[in-house]
């Protein structure tokens with residue numbers, strides 16, 4: 001029977017309360033990509049939950065300023081390190097395990113610049129796939145049993161209609177998507193061999209404060225350089241779901257607390273709402289440089305490997321008991337306000 005919105009909200013609240021009670025158990029966590037956009041928000045949330053957190057990042061894309069608050073926390077430590085330097089990562093884990101072993105790893109280190117991965121074939125192999133392989137070696141050596149992995153909608157490639165988790169065969173169209181899919185495969189094999197439990201999250205485009213990349217961030221930077229005109233890649237008709245990082249962090253914790261299979265894999269996204277690039281550009285112009293002219297390019301792809309239109313099903317996540325608070329357009333507007341504000345200087 002369909003629920004009216006009042007009882008739907010009450011059910012949502014019940015599920016969220018149940019999740020927060022369960023999440024009272026704290027972990028000792030290794031977080032790769034900790035200084036990045038999503039990684040830094042994740043670190044804050046883990047510290048808030050009572051976890052002990054060791055973050056690693058090579059700081060190529062991430063920034064220590066993203067961790068300004070966390071760095072003064074007694075349960076947090078950031079180490080500048082390349083995940084592919086396996087001896088260094090292993091030595092760090094050994095040293096940090098002296099008092100108590102790690103029981104959880106969150107793997108977010110990756111190349112997040114999809115276009116850089118198109119220009120240089122090595123980038124996604126090294127930072128998106130090899131980091132997974134390297135981390136798995138260290139997890140095996142130090143018997144760290146649980147792994148949560150940041151995967152992506154890009155593994156699905158181009159598909160008409162809603163992308164469900166059981167869609168296949170999968171043929172990604174970017175190196176980035178291919179290397180994430182390969183990472184999922186490597187993690188699945190590691191689960192068979194030595195891991196105890198795995199959570200794979202397939203994110204859509206995530207937006208919000210501390211962005212290190214992405215269309216909103218790019219638009220803000222372009223308008224700072226030239227407040228009179230905004231040049232947009234593609235004709236503005238690309239439509240994708242945009243998801244706010246606050247919702248994303250909450251959804252990941254909810255899934256870890258509630259999804260009890262050995263291999264858990266979930267799309268995380270807006271409830272089938274999307275935003276166009278035109279909407280994003282107009283939203284940025286309104287706050288960053290009112291009156292700026294928007295100049296669109298040609299074609300509906302921003303770059304090679306860009307999936308111009310997609311949306312995916314989050315029925316599996318909803319069935320677990322979690323729904324996003326914001327629509328895609330609301331997430332975009334909130335992120336635009338946050339990114340414009342923090343890039344004012």
Ligand SMILES: NC(=O)c1ccc[n+]([C@@H]2O[C@H](COP(=O)([O-])OP(=O)(O)OC[C@H]3O[C@@H](n4cnc5c(N)ncnc54)[C@H](O)[C@@H]3O)[C@@H](O)[C@H]2O)c1
Pocket residue numbers: 032033034035036037038039056057058059060061062063081082083084107108109110111112113126127131150151152153202203204205206207212213
């Ligand atoms: N932002 C999105 O829209 C989105 C969408 C889908 C999936 N994801 C995934 O979520 C994760 C976080 O993405 P983000 O948006 O925060 O990007 P980000 O670039 O801000 O964060 C990634 C971090 O990983 C670090 N890193 C990269 N290679 C490394 C290496 N070899 N060793 C150590 N550190 C390394 C970078 O310096 C950076 O701080 C990534 O795995 C990304 O693929 C993001």
